[in-house]
Amino acid sequence: MTTYQAPVRDIDFVTNEVLDYSGHYRSIPAGAEATPDMVQAITAEAAKFAEQVLAPLNRVGDEMGCQWHDGEVTTPEGFKEAYQMWVEGGWQGLSHPTEYGGQGLPMSLGLIKSEMVGTANWAWGMYPGLSLGAMNTLVAHGSEEQKQLYLTKLCEGSWTGTMCLTEAHCGSDLGQMKSRAEPQPDGSYKLSGSKIFISAGEHDLTENIVHIVLARIPGAPDGTKGISLFIVPKFNVNPDGTLAERNGVRCGSIEHKMGIHGNATCVINFDGANAWLLGRENEGLAAMFTFMNTARIGTAIQGLGASELAYQNALPYALERHSMRSLSGVKDADKVADAIIHHADVRRMLLTARAFAEGGRAMVYDAAKYSDCMLQARTPEERARAEDELGFLTPILKAFLTETGLESASNAMQVFGGHGYIKEHGMEQIYRDARIATMYEGTTGIQSMDLVGRKMVLDGFKLYAGFCKKLYSFGFRKLVSGKCRGYAVKLIGATLGWNWQTLKMAVRASRNRDSLGAASFDFLMYSGYLSMAYYWAMMAEVAAEKLAAGTEEKAFYEAKLETAEFYFARLLPRVKGHAGCMSSSADSVMGMPLERFAIR
Structure with a gap:
């Protein structure tokens, strides 16, 4: 069976060192009670409940x-x-109004609780x-x-x-x-x-x-x-x-x-x-989108949780299972074979799950700040702006993180080999439980069309342009003064590629509307890898700064830099494949006459 240990240190890293939740809470009315001590206490108790009761x-x-x-x-x-x-x-009303029995704390704090509960x-x-x-x-x-x-x-x-x-x-x-x-x-x-x-x-x-x-x-x-x-x-x-x-x-x-x-x-x-x-x-459908967007962010957490749980349970097995010798020489001389973690392909699968879990956590937790701003807005204009920005990110979060969560679960099964396919270790349950996440609250295809249709074309590309500006601003700033300039270069390059593919997609769509549908999945996945690259660049910068300043947690921050290196070297390049698919003619998808589908 699977086990679960709440990643409290990594949650603290993302919320406080990367995303500055403390400063964020000071800027919103509901954040007054969310002091660092309060947040730490709630996180610790939620972790205990998830680990000891739910898991x-x-x-x-x-x-x-x-x-x-x-x-x-x-x-x-x-x-x-x-x-x-x-x-x-008193967990249910943690982030809801006090006048109705809630505790009135920020929605983003409730998200931390939801991640641990959902993963367990x-x-x-x-x-x-x-x-x-x-x-x-x-x-x-x-x-x-x-x-x-x-x-x-x-x-x-x-x-x-x-x-x-x-x-x-x-x-x-x-x-x-x-x-x-x-x-x-x-x-x-x-x-x-x-x-x-x-x-x-x-x-x-x-x-x-x-x-x-x-x-x-x-x-x-x-x-x-x-x-x-x-x-x-x-x-x-x-x-x-x-x-x-x-x-x-x-x-x-x-x-x-x-x-x-x-x-x-x-x-x-x-x-x-x-x-x-x-x-x-x-006006029910518009009102229901309040519910649906909550559910879609929740489903994104399921994708993150699948990556986290898969990594946590595949890692001990890779350390303990001995099979064959490492290509670079004997590692466990006192054993008949080396632990499988010494094999490059096993490490590839483990690091993929780890990179998706930690990168996905940063993506979701940053989006949660928009939820806070939306609910705590002082003016209708502020509320609309936060809602629009969250709306743009929602299909990317929901679809990309559930697809990558499913990949992580599949990789974790693969680490176990045949033992991953049987019930004893619980790996196949992670995969089965995660499989629905790519379908409910709108399939990946529906989220893709929502992104390119409603969130970009119908919006006049305004939110898209704002998101690009954020990526470029960070990338060029770190290119000048950052400690991880190589990642800034790759982020800027991938963003330029995204812009170019978007332009070509828009031109093709003006001639053939089916080209949007044919390109939408690859466009969303490109968007997801690019978004995660932005957060990995942020996390790498923080880790590099901490190491430069001197820290007692050297191993923690070095692991962050090593995982970032894996992401930029092994996962971000996938955007090139998605770009190639996006550039292909819609005829490759839509050209076959219906009557030929049955001909085999």
Whole structure:
């Protein structure tokens, strides 16, 4: 089975030495209480909970899975007790308003907690994780009455929340959605329809589940312009917050899945269920993006977590497993063979996972600062600017980090050889659990089209230009006065290549729209490698400065520089392959007539 040790030192390095969280917290209202001592204490306690409570349940959840019987779901052994400890610890409302029972700390601090929880046990972490999206949606779009009635219980953790979007016939094309909400004389609605793939949609952890549901009101426009958002509790709620009778909500079944067995993925049937409008009529999809973006950042954490857990569990095996002799000479003379970590290809796989984990952590944690700025903005203009900047990064984070997390999990299995394919060591579970991350909350292809379509073309390339400016500014500044000028040169070069490919893609798209779709995946992956290069250059600069100044943690900072060297030498060059694919004609993808697909 897998083990997990929270990377507290690396988290501290990223947050305090690279991204200056302390200074960031001093600049926002919610950061006043987030003193260094407070942050350290919260991180330590979250690490203890993840390591001692959740990690041992990871394999339990995989083997036992969730059980469905007559519409009710039972979670794996130990999950309910762990959730009660979560509630008693006050973890759920850590980053939500104090007036609704939260602790009012920055959203980015909650992200640190989410990484450790998710890496230790992703299936369990999805139950409180989905609630965060429901809470954020209520904060942004709910009425004061709705916040008092639902948000207080969600912050407390005694209720959980879900996101109910897709239906069997429409997948990600929500414009085809058929669920209906009929207005009632008292201002409520009666909602009917069936939703699929609802994570944490039914369970035995809490007394109530608050579903955030997309549906159509009669007479609404066709397509996505006619979708509204509703609150639909599993149990109706009295005005004083106590539970009333069961609502018209039932779990029809749970899916039998490749991974994340400890989390129930449900078919939820709404049969004339009492529902309340959340936000404005026909603006439900825009409101739901508050939830979806929360979930997408959360999914990026799953990719980061897969890389981290894969590395942590493959490294000890590589140190202990002896097979063949090193090409450069005997390393373990007292053994019949050398430890496999002395083989270059094993090191390649380990360093790939390590570079993706540590680079991904910096990417996600920097994006979390935009979340803080968005929620703590003093003016609508500040809020819109932070939301736009986070929106540009979201598809890159979600898609790139989940793809690289899956690669890390695959590499870790490979380090184990045949032993990685069997259940004994838990490596195949990491891969199975991580596989869904590239699909839910929008597949990699959908994220790619969102990036090139909505976030670039429709935006007039303004956010793209702002991001490029940031890369160039850092690169040229460090080229003049930095300690790692070689990385600055590579960063600038890769950014110039990105700009050139973007220009060529735009020209081709003006003649053939399919060229955008044909190039979008490679463009997103190029964007991801480039973004991570920026953060590795930042981390390398900090490490080099610490070493130059003298430090008792010489090995820690030297390891940072060595991992940065691996990233720039072995991983960043992948952008050349993606650039080559982007430059290819769309005919290589779209040219084959449909009737020839069946000819083999």
